[in-house]
Amino acid sequence: MTGDQASFHRVGFHYIPPISAFELTQPGCRENPATNILLWIGGLFDTFGLVSYPFAISHTLPANWSLVQLILSSSGNSWGTTTLDHDVAEISNAVRYFRKYQQGDAKIVIMGHSTGCQDALHYVSAPRLDSEDRDRPRVDGIILQAPVSDREALVDSLEPHDLNKGNVIAQQYIHEGRPDDCLPNSVTQPVYRNIGVTARRWLSLSSPDGKGQDDMFSSDLTDEQLGRSFGSIPRGTAVLFLCGGKDEYVPKHVDPEAFMQRWKQFAEQAGAVMHPDSTKLLDGATHNLNGDPQPVVDELSKRVNSFLDMLST
Structure with a gap:
């Protein structure tokens, strides 16, 4: 975490064994967890503070939203010995934990970055295979930032x-x-x-x-495969895609806008509520936006806030 990041945020710590959850709040916010929660999950090798844009997003959120970065047992260098199912079980525990502090129609959204997008999409689309997983709590939306194969x-x-x-x-x-x-x-x-x-x-x-x-975002996936992921998002779930125009991990032969359109088609057929910017590239954005120009990061924050506003209407 940079000095600037630390100086503009308070970091609240929640321990949800074995998860560490860091709640980013602005100075002056109240002590209790916010009414609405944006759960952020990083990609391979990511741990707290390695991706900087969550701090920028949290600084722009309305007072009734908090961004919480989840550090799963698979975070950092531990992803190679676990599975998406294991991640989803831990995320479920985090959702239950924060639901305890919420009232009424308070929202929880999962935002995945890179391989964290697999976690977010798997959370909402994977079949509930056992008695414990059948109690997986529903979330109100997902944001997929830099979903790549x-x-x-x-x-x-x-x-x-x-x-x-x-x-x-x-x-x-x-x-x-x-x-x-x-x-x-x-x-x-x-x-x-x-x-x-x-x-x-x-x-x-x-x-x-x-x-x-x-394998959720490869360019050669069949309709049947996409139907099991995007086509299995629960009806009413809000969805936003955020794909960077300069993502260095997108193969040169891939047209990301075309694939976002295809993903959107399957999600809408399932009854998902798509944000209107979901087929627009985030111009100038690299994979994790570290070091990107401030206007690019500002546009990311703007789209995230627009998505959260959509949930309130």
Whole structure:
């Protein structure tokens, strides 16, 4: 966190085992959690303060909204040994925690950044598979900022031989009943540095058969696949896409505006309420906006606030 960020915000801490939740409030705000909560979830390797724009957003929110950054057990360098289902279970606990402090029609929105978009979309669209998950509390909306394909990023980052080698080893581990064993460092280090990545999570991200749990934003997904994600968003859920015009992780062959339009089509067919800016690129925005010109960050904050206003009408 920079000195400027720290000087303009108070940071309230909530411990929701095993989650750490940091509530960003402006000086002078009351002690109790805000009426409405924007839960922010980062991407791979992200932890508190590594992405700066949440501080900018929180500084512009109305007094009855707070931005809360969730640090899940998968945050930082721990994402390689967990799953989206595990993340969703932890997010559910956070939603329940903040609901305890809310009254009436108070809102909770999940905002995902990068791979955090998978968490946000999985939260609202994944089937409830067991008795505990059937109690997953509903949220009022989701914001997907920088939703990109981890599979296509791997294709761009690794030589075909190296990617195939990783897939073969991971599939062998699965066949041997070892889904939670980590792949050799020689396989994962070139792209994921020195962290452990299980066979299960590698295949979820690399998705060689197109069935990886994390594979939600690839450019070649079928209508059936999009129907299981965007097409399964609960009716009435508000949705906003925020894709950057200079996102360095979007493959050159991909037209993000065309894909936002396709995602929007499936979401609307399911009954989601789309924000009107959801098919407009955020001009000049890189993947996480760190170091981007202030007008770009201001436009991001403006769209987020417009989305939250939409929930109140």
